[in-house]
Amino acid sequence: MEGLQRDRWAGRGAHQPRSPVDVVTARALPSGLATALVFTASGAVLVLEIVALRLVGPYVGVTLQVSSSVIGISLAAIAYGTWLGGRLADQFDPRTLLAPALLLAAVGTAGTLPLVRYGGEILRGGAAPAVLLLAALAVFLPAFLLSTITPMVVKLQLSDLNRTGAVVGRLSSVGTLGAITATLATGFIFVAALPTNWIILCLAALLALAGLGLAWWMRRDLPGQPKTRAMLVSVGLVGAGLGAVGPTPCDVETAYHCARVERDPAVPSGRTLILNSARHSYVDLQDPKHLEFAYVQWIAAVADATAPAGMALDALHLGGGGFTLPTYLRHTRPGSEQQVIELDGGLVDLDKRELGLVTGPDLRVRVGDARVGLAAQPTAAYDLVVGDAFGYLVVPWHLSTREMMSDVSRVMRPTGIFAQNVIDYPPDRFLKAELATVAAVFPHVALIAPPDALAGERGANFVIVASKSPLPLDAIRSGLAGLKEPVTLQDGAGFATGSRVLTDDYAPVDQLLNF
Numbered sequence: 001m002e003g004l005q006r007d008r009w010a011g012r013g014a015h016q017p018r019s020p021v022d023v024v025t026a027r028a029l030p031s032g033l034a035t036a037l038v039f040t041a042s043g044a045v046l047v048l049e050i051v052a053l054r055l056v057g058p059y060v061g062v063t064l065q066v067s068s069s070v071i072g073i074s075l076a077a078i079a080y081g082t083w084l085g086g087r088l089a090d091q092f093d094p095r096t097l098l099a100p101a102l103l104l105a106a107v108g109t110a111g112t113l114p115l116v117r118y119g120g121e122i123l124r125g126g127a128a129p130a131v132l133l134l135a136a137l138a139v140f141l142p143a144f145l146l147s148t149i150t151p152m153v154v155k156l157q158l159s160d161l162n163r164t165g166a167v168v169g170r171l172s173s174v175g176t177l178g179a180i181t182a183t184l185a186t187g188f189i190f191v192a193a194l195p196t197n198w199i200i201l202c203l204a205a206l207l208a209l210a211g212l213g214l215a216w217w218m219r220r221d222l223p224g225q226p227k228t229r230a231m232l233v234s235v236g237l238v239g240a241g242l243g244a245v246g247p248t249p250c251d252v253e254t255a256y257h258c259a260r261v262e263r264d265p266a267v268p269s270g271r272t273l274i275l276n277s278a279r280h281s282y283v284d285l286q287d288p289k290h291l292e293f294a295y296v297q298w299i300a301a302v303a304d305a306t307a308p309a310g311m312a313l314d315a316l317h318l319g320g321g322g323f324t325l326p327t328y329l330r331h332t333r334p335g336s337e338q339q340v341i342e343l344d345g346g347l348v349d350l351d352k353r354e355l356g357l358v359t360g361p362d363l364r365v366r367v368g369d370a371r372v373g374l375a376a377q378p379t380a381a382y383d384l385v386v387g388d389a390f391g392y393l394v395v396p397w398h399l400s401t402r403e404m405m406s407d408v409s410r411v412m413r414p415t416g417i418f419a420q421n422v423i424d425y426p427p428d429r430f431l432k433a434e435l436a437t438v439a440a441v442f443p444h445v446a447l448i449a450p451p452d453a454l455a456g457e458r459g460a461n462f463v464i465v466a467s468k469s470p471l472p473l474d475a476i477r478s479g480l481a482g483l484k485e486p487v488t489l490q491d492g493a494g495f496a497t498g499s500r501v502l503t504d505d506y507a508p509v510d511q512l513l514n515f
Contacts, residue, residue: 081147254346281322301479
């Protein structure tokens with residue numbers, strides 16, 4: 001019977017379906033090669049998952065929904081890929097499928113760049129369908145193809161059914177270790193050392209080389225099809241080329257932002273800082289007192305009302321951006337000592353190169369998370385604290401909670417003022433929750449906003465103003481009265497009536513901002 005089965009196997013092509021009995025006759029891979037394939041395939045999936053967040057971020061933001069979408073799509077790709085890989089391994093000799101799977105995965109990896117770059121321009125925004133589709137374009141196909149490899153390798157190694165548990169356990173462990181290694185290496189090394197495009201292209205090249213190398217190693221046992229492999233590599237090169245020349249929203253890719261600086265065609269010295277496709281800051285290189293954005297003018301009016309004109313202030317800025325307001329205070333209040341906490345060191349370097357930022361003893365920069373940096377500040381040290389870390393598509397939830405506000409209160413002097421920029425859209429659920437949160441810590445809270453935004457007619461920037469002492473409302477109104485665009489200063493706590501306070505234990509910021 002055994003000889004008859006071998007004769008039947010020899011009489012039909014290696015690519016023909018086989019019975020389950022025939023599968024055992026396929027020669028197992030060397031243990032080291034099997035381990036390397038599983039380790040590489042599993043690790044590559046995690047590299048793609050992490051990098052996908054950076055690919056889609058400039059178009060749909062980096063919110064909880066975006067992260068959940070990328071993770072969910074990745075898990076779906078792993079589930080379907082593992083299922084298909086197992087089915088194929090039962091029907092065909094897995095040795096004939098491993099090299100093509102690696103080469104197809106290389107093509108799919110390279111193809112994510114043009115898919116996301118071109119698709120992102122169409123799907124830009126935070127709508128749930130757009131987020132899910134863009135996440136799928138970024139990660140599904142290559143992760144799906146890579147996930148077929150592990151069950152194929154497992155099938156090949158099961159030559160002795162008495163060792164099934166040991167083989168499956170070992171390869172499962174190796175796959176997990178590959179994923180862990182890739183996660184740590186990408187987060188701590190690759191993202192800091194290479195642009196996203198290069199990470200994707202290098203991964204595609206690594207997978208292509210692995211596929212070609214595996215095909216060459218198996219050339220005697222399984223005569224290959226050079227034309228097919230050449231075609232796959234050519235398609236991958238075309239995909240890589242399209243990605244390399246496709247539209248990109250970045251001039252500079254920092255560890256946290258896709259950034260670029262645009263010149264103002266109407267003002268030769270005007271520069272606009274674009275972060276993740278949103279206009280974030282405006283700087284006039286010749287006139288640091290010029291404030292282009294309305295919400296920055298509102299915060300400046302609050303700062304001007306904090307103390308008599310020209311008096312030096314001790315100011316803390318949570319978020320630097322283009323450093324527009326710190327530079328304004330440096331020139332309007334000489335002698336002020338300012339501390340800026342900015343998460344993105346690459347952005348600080350860009351500001352120095354392109355936006356004329358000059359740091360020194362009067363304007364110090366601490367690179368790091370705003371909440372961590374705030375905790376390191378001395379108690380009762382500042383006259384003014386400015387929170388400007390919320391953006392159009394990115395809102396760090398841990399900077400919005402009652403615990404965060406308590407630490408802001410701690411570093412403020414009794415007469416100090418806190419001014420926080422918030423962006424929201426009707427029905428303004430996040431704004432109201434944030435106002436309630438600030439009011440839970442500060443007894444005096446006001447809100448600055450355009451009248452139509454307060455009426456719920458459109459989204460806008462809002463500025464929350466808070467203090468432990470009565471606010472200088474008349475002085476703030478006087479400063480706002482001179483602005484071109486009409487703006488309203490009103491009671492903040494009343495606007496937030498009925499809203500739930502955000503805490504470290506409960507801060508569904510992304511859901512509140514769902515627009």
